[in-house]
Amino acid sequence: MTVTPVDARPVRMLVNGDEVEAQVESRRLLADFLREDLELCGTHLGCEHGVCGACTILLDGEPARSCLLLAVQCDGAEIQTVEGLGRDGVLAPLQEAFREHHALQCGFCTPGFLMTASYVLSTTPGVPEERELREALAGNLCRCTGYHNIVDAVQDAARRRQQTSPQKEG
Amino acid sequence: MKPAPLAYCDPTTVDEAVAVLADAGDEAKLLAGGQSLMPLLNLRIVRPSVLVDLNRIEQLSEIDARETGGIRIGATVRQRTLELDATMRERLPLLVEAVRLVAHVPIRTRGTVGGSVAHADPAAEIPAVTLVLGATMHVLGPTGPRTIPATEFYLGPFTTGVDPSDLLVAVEFPPQPPGAGWAFLEIARLHGAFALVGVAALIHAGADGTLEDARLALCGVGGTPVEIEGLDELVRGQRPSASLIEHVARRVRETIEPFTDTQAGAGYRREVAGVLTARALHLAASRAGLEVAA
Numbered sequence: 381m382t383v384t385p386v387d388a389r390p391v392r393m394l395v396n397g398d399e400v401e402a403q404v405e406s407r408r409l410l411a412d413f414l415r416e417d418l419e420l421c422g423t424h425l426g427c428e429h430g431v432c433g434a435c436t437i438l439l440d441g442e443p444a445r446s447c448l449l450l451a452v453q454c455d456g457a458e459i460q461t462v463e464g465l466g467r468d469g470v471l472a473p474l475q476e477a478f479r480e481h482h483a484l485q486c487g488f489c490t491p492g493f494l495m496t497a498s499y500v501l502s503t504t505p506g507v508p509e510e511r512e513l514r515e516a517l518a519g520n521l522c523r524c525t526g527y528h529n530i531v532d533a534v535q536d537a538a539r540r541r542q543q544t545s546p547q548k549e550g
Numbered sequence: 551m552k553p554a555p556l557a558y559c560d561p562t563t564v565d566e567a568v569a570v571l572a573d574a575g576d577e578a579k580l581l582a583g584g585q586s587l588m589p590l591l592n593l594r595i596v597r598p599s600v601l602v603d604l605n606r607i608e609q610l611s612e613i614d615a616r617e618t619g620g621i622r623i624g625a626t627v628r629q630r631t632l633e634l635d636a637t638m639r640e641r642l643p644l645l646v647e648a649v650r651l652v653a654h655v656p657i658r659t660r661g662t663v664g665g666s667v668a669h670a671d672p673a674a675e676i677p678a679v680t681l682v683l684g685a686t687m688h689v690l691g692p693t694g695p696r697t698i699p700a701t702e703f704y705l706g707p708f709t710t711g712v713d714p715s716d717l718l719v720a721v722e723f724p725p726q727p728p729g730a731g732w733a734f735l736e737i738a739r740l741h742g743a744f745a746l747v748g749v750a751a752l753i754h755a756g757a758d759g760t761l762e763d764a765r766l767a768l769c770g771v772g773g774t775p776v777e778i779e780g781l782d783e784l785v786r787g788q789r790p791s792a793s794l795i796e797h798v799a800r801r802v803r804e805t806i807e808p809f810t811d812t813q814a815g816a817g818y819r820r821e822v823a824g825v826l827t828a829r830a831l832h833l834a835a836s837r838a839g840l841e842v843a844a
Contacts, residue, residue, distance in 0.1 A: 382566070382569060383559045383560075383561040383566045383567075383569070383570055384559065385557030385558055385559040385570065385574070385600045385601070385602075386557055386558060386559065387555065387556075387557055387558075389558075405555075406555075406556055406557060406558035406601070407552065407553040407554065407555055407556050407558075407591075409552060409553070409592070412552065428551060428552075428592050429588075429589035429592050429593060430585060430588065430589050430657065433654075433656065436656050439659075439660075442630070442656075442659040443655060443656035443659060444656055444659050444660050445585075445656060445657070445660070447588070447592065448584050448585055448588035448589065448592075448660065449584065449588070449660075450553075450558065450584075450588075450601075450603075452558050452560075452603075453560070453581075453584075453603055453605065496655075496656060499655075515741065516655060518654055518740070518741050518742050519653065519654025519655065519656050519657060519742060
């Protein structure tokens with residue numbers, strides 16, 4: 381069987397639970413596909429070369445840089461963006477915690493932090509230690525907060541989760 | 551910026567991938583995790599007309615743990631997969647320790663072992679580990695499969711024995727010797743940044759507590775990862791001691807030819823290489839259950 385490289389092709393993926401289908405140029409970055417083709421502008425593009433973390437999304441449940449993925453690569457994949465965190469205009473507990481702890485100022489980096497942090501919460505039982513949390517968030521850059529409030533917010537979200545469903549711990 | 555126009559394909563077998571390479575020649579680039587290649591495409595430093603995505607080739611994403619203790623890691627096995635794999639932690643703890651220093655989790659969920667080895671950034675951690683552990687690279691080219699030992703693989707900065715028409719299929723690690731001590735240490739400006747200097751160390755001792763072998767390789771101190779040769783002769787039959795470790799560190803400082811760039815001067819790199827070597831050997835000795843005499 382031979383394989384022929386193409387300039388564009390159709391893709392199907394599940395984005396925040398919605399099935400989407402589109403014809404995309406091969407060079408189209410996933411970040412641009414989300415922002416421009418699907419009009420999901422919550423995913424922010426900072427550096428466009430994988431350093432700043434603003435464009436972090438979840439690809440099949442794991443955090444990844446959407447500026448370092450081509451949309452064609454994600455054919456058949458499940459994508460979660462910041463738009464998928466809250467539902468019907470109600471913020472997710474993690475987003476609430478960010479607001480309460482003043483974990484954002486200009487907000488540019490926030491979508492990336494929220495996606496990385498939601499992965500940390502989904503894979504860490506209990507409340508993550510500060511050191512471990514700082515390491516987990518080290519791939520996201522923030523120029524406003526100095527990180528303290530972000531760490532506080534994620535720990536608080538984890539603590540509240542523990543209070544609501546204590547039987548899940550351990 | 552955005553990538554320049556390119557044609558894309560995602561073959562499902564290695565033979566299809568090699569066939570596309572044969573057609574496209576130097577115009578093609580292989581895409582594994584994309585954590586080095588995609589930035590280069592976005593910045594248009596690299597402008598391939600054809601991109602061959604390896605991520606749909608199932609065979610390349612397999613970890614094959616041999617009964618003999620060795621492990622063959624397919625070229626697209628994610629660094630994150632490896633880091634969380636219980637067998638890898640048990641059998642190749644040195645590799646796992648190095649992988650945990652590669653960038654950040656959202657990079658390692660995509661970044662691959664094969665990609666790191668084939669990209670051959672002189673500051674990258676994994677290539678240094680392939681030298682210390684004596685890994686073998688499995689390559690498939692137009693004339694068929696071949697193997698290249700790690701010691702002959704790295705030819706220069708970003709240059710390896712993988713030709714433009716070749717595909718790196720797997721990296722095979724022999725078992726770490728029983729009772730070996732290991733360590734990977736690095737100094738970087740930020741956690742997750744490329745190492746200014748990194749040191750991979752492996753030592754093992756006989757039943758009488760005297761050393762049989764010591765191997766060291768460094769990253770960030772030359773155009774390729776650098777293995778320090780002749781350490782086996784230097785340490786064999788000796789008990790680990792502070793003076794022996796200082797002797798090895800001196801050998802490292804004298805052997806390497808580091809460079810100056812915007813991150814650090816050559817002199818600083820040389821100094822740090824010696825300090826990290828000593829720390830790595832102390833840690834390796836303690837993990838091997840050996841006491842280091844003062």
